[in-house]
Amino acid sequence: MAMDTPEQPTVVESHQPQASEAGGASRKKSSLNKFSFVCALLASTCSILLGYDIGVMSGAVLYIKDEIHISSVQVEILVGSLNVCSLIGSLASGKTSDLIGRRYTIVLAAATFLIGALLMSLAPSYLFLMAGRVVAGIGVGYSLMIAPVYTAELSPAMTRGFLTSLPEVFITFGILLGYIANYALAGLPPKINWRMMLGIAAVPAIVIGISVIGMPESPRWLVMKGRISQAKQILIRTSDDEEEAELRLSEIMREASTTTSAEWSGQGVWMELLCRPSKPIRRILVAAIGMNFFMQASGNDAVVYYSPAVFENAGINDRRQLVGVTIIMGITKTAFVLVSALFLDRYGRRPLLLLGSIGMAVSLGGLALGSKYLEDSEHKPTWAIALCVVAVCADVSFFSIGLGPITWVYSSEIFPTRLRAQGTSMAVSVNRLVSGVVAMTFLSISKAITFGGMFLVFCGVMVIGSIFFYFFIPETKGKSLEDIATLFEDKPLVTDSTRD
Numbered sequence: 306m307a308m309d310t311p312e313q314p315t316v317v318e319s320h321q322p323q324a325s326e327a328g329g330a331s332r333k334k335s336s337l338n339k340f341s342f343v344c345a346l347l348a349s350t351c352s353i354l355l356g357y358d359i360g361v362m363s364g365a366v367l368y369i370k371d372e373i374h375i376s377s378v379q380v381e382i383l384v385g386s387l388n389v390c391s392l393i394g395s396l397a398s399g400k401t402s403d404l405i406g407r408r409y410t411i412v413l414a415a416a417t418f419l420i421g422a423l424l425m426s427l428a429p430s431y432l433f434l435m436a437g438r439v440v441a442g443i444g445v446g447y448s449l450m451i452a453p454v455y456t457a458e459l460s461p462a463m464t465r466g467f468l469t470s471l472p473e474v475f476i477t478f479g480i481l482l483g484y485i486a487n488y489a490l491a492g493l494p495p496k497i498n499w500r501m502m503l504g505i506a507a508v509p510a511i512v513i514g515i516s517v518i519g520m521p522e523s524p525r526w527l528v529m530k531g532r533i534s535q536a537k538q539i540l541i542r543t544s545d546d547e548e549e550a551e552l553r554l555s556e557i558m559r560e561a562s563t564t565t566s567a568e569w570s571g572q573g574v575w576m577e578l579l580c581r582p583s584k585p586i587r588r589i590l591v592a593a594i595g596m597n598f599f600m601q602a603s604g605n606d607a608v609v610y611y612s613p614a615v616f617e618n619a620g621i622n623d624r625r626q627l628v629g630v631t632i633i634m635g636i637t638k639t640a641f642v643l644v645s646a647l648f649l650d651r652y653g654r655r656p657l658l659l660l661g662s663i664g665m666a667v668s669l670g671g672l673a674l675g676s677k678y679l680e681d682s683e684h685k686p687t688w689a690i691a692l693c694v695v696a697v698c699a700d701v702s703f704f705s706i707g708l709g710p711i712t713w714v715y716s717s718e719i720f721p722t723r724l725r726a727q728g729t730s731m732a733v734s735v736n737r738l739v740s741g742v743v744a745m746t747f748l749s750i751s752k753a754i755t756f757g758g759m760f761l762v763f764c765g766v767m768v769i770g771s772i773f774f775y776f777f778i779p780e781t782k783g784k785s786l787e788d789i790a791t792l793f794e795d796k797p798l799v800t801d802s803t804r805d
Contacts, residue, residue: 307618331389337464340440341543344520345456349471350513351411351448354418356476357506359385360483360635363610364491365499365626373431384610385745385782386435387442392737394446399730401447403574407455407523407726411449412514418444419510426504437503444510453717454726458523459543461553462785466649469717470642470710477642477705480609481635488628525722525786528557556787561722574727585793586724592793593716593728596783597736599770600712603665604763605704605738607747608697609634614748615697618676618756630694635696637777642705653782654711655774661707664772665700669764672696677757712736718781721790 367379394417402410421441428434454474460468467563486505490498507622521671524543537554544550566778608615613627613635647658675692720728751759779792 319622331779333599336545337467338543338545341460341464341468341492344459344543345468345471347513347520348411348445348452348455349413349475350509350516351452352475353474353479353482353509354415354441354448354513355391355445356481357441357486357509358445358479359476359478359609360631361486361502362387362483363613363631364484364487364692365502366515367613368495369434369497372499373434374390375431377752377755379431381745381748383431383435383438385741385743386438386607387445388737388744389741390439390442391446391449392442392741393736394443394448395450395730395737396446397443397730398447398450398733399574399727400645402424402451402454402726403529404527407451407458407526408517408520410451411455411520414444414447414451414616415510415517416444417447417512419507419514420444422504422506422510427492427501434709436588446737449713449737450726450730451712455523457714457786458525458722458725459521459539461549462545463564463783465718465786466654466714466782467646469801470646470649471711471715473705474639474642474646477635477639477709478522481632481639484628484632484635488625488632491625491628508579516734517550523699524554524724525557528554529722533558535756553647553785556785557722559791560787574724577726578728578731585790588777588793589719589728589790592732592779593719593732593798594735595773596712596715596740597732599662599766599773600708601736601739601743602763602766603704603708603770604747604759604766605665605701605708605745607743608700610744610770611747612697615676615756617696618679633694634698634701638701638705641702642709645706649710649714650782653780654715655778657781658707658774659771660710661705661709662767662774664703664706665708666764666767666771668699668703668758669767670702673680673757673764675757676760677755680755680757680767688777715778715781718788719784719793722786725786736798 330768342565363383364589365386369375369383370380394414398410401413405413418441421437421439422435424440425434426437428437449472453469456469457465483502486502490501492498493501516792519541521542522540524536527533527539532555536557537550540550540553541547544553580587580592612631616627616630649657672693675689675696678689682689690746714773716729716732717725747759754762781789782790784792
């Protein structure tokens with residue numbers, strides 16, 4: 306294993322001044338590379354598929370439940386099954402992308418989701434609908450891993466935070482589109498509206514699959530396959546000048562020198578990650594898996610999926626009003642994820658992550674208080690209803706500032722090149738598993754301990770998460786992917802320099 310060799314720290318340090326000079330050059334020019342931006346934009350559109358499903362299912366399930374006559378437990382399984390099945394796609398995506406490349410894995414993700422969307426829209430029964438959810442879930446699993454990995458490997462260090470946060474921007478935008486589709490199609494006959502809501506997702510899947518074919522491959526994947534000249538041409542197009550491209554290429558080749566081969570396809574990575582990881586790799590795994598765990602244990606997906614049920618419990622009973630309130634929530638969420646994306650490279654990952662996680666803890670505490678008061682009150686006072694609506698909007702907004710975009714950014718940038726795809730897929734698999742478990746148990750647990758009790762649990766989770774982020778998540782702003790590994794070597798994980 307390359308990181309176990311005694312020469313590795315020395316090699317990294319000898320190149321550190323050059324990396325700093327490259328960073329300085331980037332800061333002077335500070336302009337966003339247009340080619341990198343377009344490529345990141347196209348790759349990130351894949352994430353709109355998950356966002357649209359989350360948003361549209363929150364409304365569609367109201368009509369599905371009426372037409373197919375399913376129980377609350379079946380609703381939980383239907384909603385959560387996509388997240389659980391995305392575990393399959395996220396586990397397979399690492400090896401797949403190492404084998405066929407990052408670009409074609411994005412195409413595979415879009416094609417798989419397309420099939421799932423069509424199956425769901427044409428479903429004559431609950432079992433058929435579940436089959437569509439399984440297929441769509443696999444496509445979602447692929448897209449969640451590959452979009453940030455591709456973008457991180459293509460992006461210059463000084464704009465990587467912004468570009469790699471674009472997948473979360475598109476997830477959030479997809480949620481908003483789902484809410485809008487719910488509102489626009491709610492007036493159609495019940496036997497048609499939910500099918501239209503789910504079937505529309507096939508359109509972006511087709512557009513994404515076609516658009517991505519014209520994108521370049523990841524230069525780091527090309528280097529790992531020994532295709533150096535192709536990687537250099539792409540780096541020239543994604544750098545400010547040829548000198549910067551040469552420096553980036555030399556850093557990539559230095560890190561990949563032990564595994565560069567045309568036959569390389571990611572073999573032995575799982576063994577290295579699980580059975581014989583070095584101390585730095587173990588620390589990277591703890592950071593990546595921990596962040597993905599807390600992202601979903603925060604209950605954000607459940608709050609979004611079941612927001613109509615939460616608002617209905619708060620006293621808003623008209624279905625069109627319920628969907629209208631979710632649109633307000635979607636607009637708020639979209640606005641704040643854009644703010645986070647724009648400031649990630651200026652202020653860094655840690656400040657925004659800590660701000661977001663602490664803000665979520667406070668918001669969830671307020672939501673628990675408002676929900677508990679409404680549950681124990683015969684009359685539903687306006688102030689308590691308003692508190693619940695504001696607290697939900699605040700919760701998703703703080704999520705969009707911190708955990709939402711930063712989880713994808715961080716997971717895709719901290720692993721070494723040879724481990725990145727499969728390491729990220731492992732972390733995303735934990736993300737999907739926890740998301741599925743939360744989504745499939747939210748209503749049942751809420752019935753047992755009330756919505757107020759459930760939100761209090763989520764509040765406690767975010768308090769613990771904030772402590773974890775403070776001690777285990779070092780700053781990566783402005784560092785090349787090759788230099789980030791040094792943050793996890795034998796020294797305190799969080800120092801004064803990494804906090805700044």
